[in-house]
Amino acid sequence: MSAITRDEVAHLARLSRLALSDEELDHFAAQLDVIIGAVARVAEVAADDIPPTSHALPLANVYRPDEARPGLTPERALSGAPAVEDDRFRVPRILGEEA
Amino acid sequence: MPYDEALERFEPVLGLETHIELGTASKMFCGCPTAFGAPPNTQVCPVCLALPGSLPVANATAIESTIRIGLALNCSIAEWCRFARKNYFYPDMPKNYQISQYDEPLCFDGYLDVEVNGEIVRVEIERVHLEEDTGKSTHVGGSTGRIHGADYSIVDYNRAGIPLVEIVTKPIAGTDRLAPEVARAYATELREVMRALGVSDVRMEEGSMRCDVNVSLMPRGSSEWGTRTETKNVNSLRSVERAVRSEIERQAGILAEGGRIIQETRHFHEDTGTTTSGRSKEEAQDYRYFPEPDLVPIAPDRAWVTELKAALPELPRVKRKRLQQEWGVSDLDMEAMHNADAIDLVEATVSAGAPPADARKWWMGELARRANEAGVPLSALAITPDQIARVCAMVAGGALNDKLARQVLEGVLNGEGSPDEVVAARGLQIVNDEGELSAIIDQVLADNADAADKVRNGKIAAVGALVGGVMKASRGKADAGRARELILDKLGVSE
Numbered sequence: 001m002s003a004i005t006r007d008e009v010a011h012l013a014r015l016s017r018l019a020l021s022d023e024e025l026d027h028f029a030a031q032l033d034v035i036i037g038a039v040a041r042v043a044e045v046a047a048d049d050i051p052p053t054s055h056a057l058p059l060a061n062v063y064r065p066d067e068a069r070p071g072l073t074p075e076r077a078l079s080g081a082p083a084v085e086d087d088r089f090r091v092p093r094i095l096g097e098e099a
Numbered sequence: 100m101p102y103d104e105a106l107e108r109f110e111p112v113l114g115l116e117t118h119i120e121l122g123t124a125s126k127m128f129c130g131c132p133t134a135f136g137a138p139p140n141t142q143v144c145p146v147c148l149a150l151p152g153s154l155p156v157a158n159a160t161a162i163e164s165t166i167r168i169g170l171a172l173n174c175s176i177a178e179w180c181r182f183a184r185k186n187y188f189y190p191d192m193p194k195n196y197q198i199s200q201y202d203e204p205l206c207f208d209g210y211l212d213v214e215v216n217g218e219i220v221r222v223e224i225e226r227v228h229l230e231e232d233t234g235k236s237t238h239v240g241g242s243t244g245r246i247h248g249a250d251y252s253i254v255d256y257n258r259a260g261i262p263l264v265e266i267v268t269k270p271i272a273g274t275d276r277l278a279p280e281v282a283r284a285y286a287t288e289l290r291e292v293m294r295a296l297g298v299s300d301v302r303m304e305e306g307s308m309r310c311d312v313n314v315s316l317m318p319r320g321s322s323e324w325g326t327r328t329e330t331k332n333v334n335s336l337r338s339v340e341r342a343v344r345s346e347i348e349r350q351a352g353i354l355a356e357g358g359r360i361i362q363e364t365r366h367f368h369e370d371t372g373t374t375t376s377g378r379s380k381e382e383a384q385d386y387r388y389f390p391e392p393d394l395v396p397i398a399p400d401r402a403w404v405t406e407l408k409a410a411l412p413e414l415p416r417v418k419r420k421r422l423q424q425e426w427g428v429s430d431l432d433m434e435a436m437h438n439a440d441a442i443d444l445v446e447a448t449v450s451a452g453a454p455p456a457d458a459r460k461w462w463m464g465e466l467a468r469r470a471n472e473a474g475v476p477l478s479a480l481a482i483t484p485d486q487i488a489r490v491c492a493m494v495a496g497g498a499l500n501d502k503l504a505r506q507v508l509e510g511v512l513n514g515e516g517s518p519d520e521v522v523a524a525r526g527l528q529i530v531n532d533e534g535e536l537s538a539i540i541d542q543v544l545a546d547n548a549d550a551a552d553k554v555r556n557g558k559i560a561a562v563g564a565l566v567g568g569v570m571k572a573s574r575g576k577a578d579a580g581r582a583r584e585l586i587l588d589k590l591g592v593s594e
Contacts, residue, residue, distance in 0.1 A: 015385055017188045054181060054390035060398040066160035068125040068132040071144030077256075078140060080150075087139040088237070088253035091190040 003036040004029065102276075102344060105316075105351030111278040112324050113271040113343065114313035115222075115285055119264045120232060120306070121164050122299045126260040127231045128155030128198065128394075135305055139255035147260035149194035155393050157182075161262035162205075163407065164298040165229045166399055168264055169206025170408045171292050172224050177205050179398045182229075182391040190254055191233035199230035199265075201388040205397060211292070212416060213284040215277055217430055222285050223269040234259035264298075270324070278314075278347065283340040286310050287437075290336075291415035303335050310339050312367075314346040316354060325350070326360040330374050333367045342367045345374055422446060426455035432463075439467055441477055444484055451488035457495075461487050465505055469512060482511050489518045502575045503527045529578050533585075536569075536577055540585055543568040555590050562586055 006029040013020045020028065071077075074087050083090035126133060129146035145153040169176055180203035186196040206227035212219050235258050240250025266289065274281045290308060293301045301308040315327035328350070330342045345367075350360055364377035413421075419442060423433045426449070436442050441462045448458035462477060466487075470477045490507055493499040499507065499522070510521030522528060544551045547568055553561040562583060569582040587593065 015186075015188060015387075055392060055395060057395060059395045060179070061400075062156065062395045063159035063162060064130070064156045066123045066125050066158050067130060069130040071129070071131045071142060072148075074138070074140045077143045077148060085239075085253045088255050089140075089190070089193075090251060090253050093249060093251055094190065094236075094238075 002029075002033045003040065004032050100348055100352040100355055102348055105347050106276045107319075108355065109316040109318055109347075109351050110272070110275065111343070111347050112315045112317065112327070113268075113274065113278055113282055114327065115268045115271075115282060116311040116313065116329070117266045117286065117289055118232075118309045118311075119168070119266065119293055119299045119301065120308070121161050121262040121264060122297075122307075123158055123160050123164070123262055125158060127158050127161055127229070127262040128260055129153075131260065133261050135307070137257055140257060142257040143259070147193075148256060149192075155198065157394060157397070158262060161229060162397060162399075164262075164296070165205050165227065165264050166404060167296055167407055167411065168266070168293070168298060169209065169227045170404070171296055171411055171414060172206070172209040172211050172227060172266070174206035174209030174224060174227055176399055176404050177203060177207070177397070178401075179203075179396055180205055181396045182394045183388045184391050185230075186387045187385075190252065191236050192259060193234070193256060197231060197233065198391055198394070199388075200228035204228035205399075211285065211288060213281065213288045214416070214434075215280050215284045217434070220274065220277075220281055220284070222271055222281070225267045225269045227264060227266050230263050230265060232258050232261040232263040272324075279340040279343040282312060282343045283336055286336050286339045288415065295412050295415050295418075297412075306334075309333075312339060312342045312346070314343055314350065315360070316347065316350045318354075325354070326362050328360065328363055328365050328374075330365045330367050331377065334369065338367055338369060341372045342374065345372055349374065426459070428455070428459065432459070436463060439463060439477060441467070444477055447484035448487045448491075451485045453488040453491035454495075457491040458484075458487065461490070461504075461508070465508055469508075480512060481514060482508065486511055486518050493518065493522070497578070498522070498529055499527065500529060500575075500578065503529065506575075527576065529576055536573075536582060537585060539569055539572050539577065540565075540582065540589060543572055544586070544589065551590060554587070554592055557592070559587075559592065 006025055009029040009032060010020070010025055013025070078084045078087065078089065081089045123133060125131060126142075126147055129144050131142045131144050131147055134142065146155055166176055180200065182198050183201035183203075184196045185199045185201070188195065204226035207225065209224035209227070211222050211224060213222055214220075234254045234256040236252045236254050238249035238252050241248035268285070271278075271281065271285075290301045290303075293299045293308070299307055303309070309331075310333045312330045312333055313327045314330070315325040317323060317325050328346060330346055333339050333342045346365070353360060361376075365374040366377045367374050419433060419437065422442065423430075426445075428436075433442075436445060436459065439462075441459075444462050445455070445458045448462065449455050466477060466480060466482070470480055473480075487508075490499065490504050493507075494501065494504050506525065506527055507518050507521050510516070510525055511518055515521050515524060543565055547565060550561050550564045554565065565586050566579055566583050569577050569586070570579060
């Protein structure tokens with residue numbers, strides 16, 4: 001049984017706003033299935049005495065003091081933007097009429 | 100469906116999600132400043148713009164403020180918790196995700212007691228967690244300026260990354276027809292707790308406090324909760340109350356006709372007091388939360404948490420009880436002051452030396468009237484508690500009467516200077532000079548011979564018109580009681 005279904009891939013594609021053709025869905029669903037299978041092998045290795053790990057560093061409570069310091073100028077901040085209007089990042093339509 | 104009918108058939112269940120922007124000097128995960136209203140994209144850096152290679156580091160003060168909020172709301176503080184990535188495709192965050200907390204909130208299981216019509220309602224708190232605010236989108240094109248139908252959007256990331264605390268209540272059932280008032284009282288009390296803690300300026304109109312209102316209905320006699328909606332864009336305390344009421348009416352109408360409530364986000368409209376449909380909510384699983392790999396866990400030291408708890412300020416409800424006793428005012432008067440946001444102002448006026456009754460009289464009377472006329476909160480009036488206390492002292496010392504005092508307040512509000520300067524510039528001192536007063540009375544008696552004769556002939560009630568004449572001739576500056584005595588004296592009448 002596959003770890004991820006074609007429908008789930010289609011759903012993920014929609015959440016990521018990726019337009020995938022039927023052929024691409026078939027193609028990627030198969031590939032993702034292999035990738036998930038590879039990652040799942042880690043779970044086979046982990047014994048009960050190994051706690052789930054979300055971080056490589058054995059650290060907690062790393063903070064910085066609340067001090068403001070200047071960041072980028074608007075020119076620099078916007079220099080990599082594909083489109084700019086009124087010193088703001090211009091982005092394509094977010095939702096359609098009926099979204 | 101009208102509210103009363105809706106309440107006869109259904110019972111509302113509320114839930115409130117409140118976002119508080121913390122008043123830190125820098126953002127949550129970078130050193131960018133956080134000033135409100137700065138020119139677009141002037142408070143951004145590689146971290147909050149999510150440029151490759153940048154790494155977030157948590158703001159120590161934001162962590163501390165969140166724990167203090169949790170403690171003030173009687174929450175347990177997590178011994179160990181993590182940030183989580185909330186993934187979503189929306190350009191208000193340049194990262195394509197928001198750093199938030201998911202199944203491990205920093206604070207959980209608390210409560211806030213609020214007062215509605217003199218009764219205490221305990222609102223249980225599910226969780227208090229820390230996240231980052233999003234950027235501000237402006238939608239261009241289309242007819243409404245809203246996201247639907249817009250041609251494109253432009254985004255300012257100054258707000259992206261400002262620390263944001265989310266406070267979520269447990270479902271609030273059993274409020275019955277008081278649901279709108281409970282929602283408002285909760286938001287009001289929460290705002291005051293934040294002010295007392297000094298963690299945020301909690302300005303709803305500027306968005307540093309935002310309330311999302313969840314409402315569902317269940318038929319009377321049923322114990323199964325209905326489908327809820329979440330109403331956003333509720334920008335004032337009054338709107339919180341109106342939004343709950345409007346959603347109850349709308350949902351009751353649909354359910355009564357056999358319809359079904361759709362779980363969705365709705366938008367409140369200030370002008371009509373009603374809600375319209377927004378985007379349907381993505382399911383939690385669609386956000387694909389996972390522990391944030393760029394940040395290490397938070398494990399607050401227990402001794403530190405105990406210290407923070409011991410150092411909490413007196414909380415607003417406790418303080419109100421204390422002040423009410425000290426001032427000797429009724430529940431009703433106290434609630435009126437609370438609703439008018441006058442308690443801190445009255446307290447400061449009393450601290451500046453005014454008797455509580457006088458301080459309350461001016462703030463809740465003349466000043467409330469003027470604030471109302473100007474459409475601003477009391478605190479926005481251009482007059483300070485110290486100045487009110489000075490006016491009270493002048494009245495108590497006999498230099499002013501109430502009528503003159505009102506003119507002094509008007510002068511101060513007009514920017515004419517301090518109370519003493521206004522008194523001097525406008526010549527508002529009470530006429531204490533007996534010679535001057537006597538001359539005015541003689542003139543009034545001469546001008547009103549008929550009334551004077553009546554009084555002489557024993558019709559003492561007619562003296563009122565003469566005193567009125569003296570007050571008019573002195574432009575309100577005479578001491579009315581003394582004028583009356585002198586008039587009767589001059590007319591050879593005794594009471």
